[in-house]
Amino acid sequence: DTEVTQTPKHLVMGMTNKKSLKCEQHMGHRAMYWYKQKAKKPPELMFVYSYEKLSINESVPSRFSPECPNSSLLNLHLHALQPEDSALYLCASSQVIRYEQYFGPGTRLTVT
Amino acid sequence: QKEVEQNSGPLSVPEGAIASLNCTYSDRGSQSFFWYRQYSGKSPELIMFIYSNGDKEDGRFTAQLNKASQYVSLLIRDSQPSDSATYLCAVNKGAGNQFYFGTGTSLTVIP
Numbered sequence: 557d558t559e560v561t562q563t564p565k566h567l568v569m570g571m572t573n574k575k576s577l578k579c580e581q582h583m584g585h586r587a588m589y590w591y592k593q594k595a596k597k598p599p600e601l602m603f604v605y606s607y608e609k610l611s612i613n614e615s616v617p618s619r620f621s622p623e624c625p626n627s628s629l630l631n632l633h634l635h636a637l638q639p640e641d642s643a644l645y646l647c648a649s650s651q652v653i654r655y656e657q658y659f660g661p662g663t664r665l666t667v668t
Numbered sequence: 669q670k671e672v673e674q675n676s677g678p679l680s681v682p683e684g685a686i687a688s689l690n691c692t693y694s695d696r697g698s699q700s701f702f703w704y705r706q707y708s709g710k711s712p713e714l715i716m717f718i719y720s721n722g723d724k725e726d727g728r729f730t731a732q733l734n735k736a737s738q739y740v741s742l743l744i745r746d747s748q749p750s751d752s753a754t755y756l757c758a759v760n761k762g763a764g765n766q767f768y769f770g771t772g773t774s775l776t777v778i779p
């Protein structure tokens with residue numbers, strides 16, 4: 557089973573709201589990732605967790621705050637977002653960092 | 669110079685033909701190479717991964733890696749209209765575990 561789940565599927569939020577995106581995998585993977593994808597562009601890496609520790613933070617604004625409560629869960633906390641943050645947010649996981657990544661279905665975020 | 673480069677296309681092939689997609693990368697230290705298929709509005713789906721020089725076949729798909737020339741390719745045999753999608757090449761650089769996507773190649777298979 558190579559399933560990564562993400563909730564919610566769609567999210568509309570105002571610029572003053574606080575919301576969270578959730579990601580879960582039960583494949584025993586020890587690396588998890590957050591990506592942002594704009595229309596007709598490739599995914600952009602935001603954060604990488606390896607063995608539940610933040611391994612890579614690609615200079616993402618502080619209004620995005622990741623959290624890895626355990627090896628199966630990954631959250632992305634959102635606060636004071638801008639309209640330009642509207643995008644498809646993808647979660648992925650891999651056995652360890654070097655290996656193939658499996659993506660969840662994504663959360664379509666709209667900031668109004 | 670971009671880390672991973674792909675011809676954006678669009679690439680059109682008739683049904684039943686072989687589609688050939690190419691990707692070059694800049695860092696000789698890159699260790700892992702991946703092909704993803706992405707339908708419009710959907711998330712990327714892993715098609716192939718390859719770690720060693722040479723060819724790797726899986727059904728209608730063949731990935732080819734040439735580290736000396738720093739390119740990786742994907743061949744799709746007996747192309748079907750359902751193969752119409754954007755194909756993303758991705759590379760893991762190893763050192764620092766940086767993971768980079770190319771900009772993708774749009775493939776259309778014409779019935």
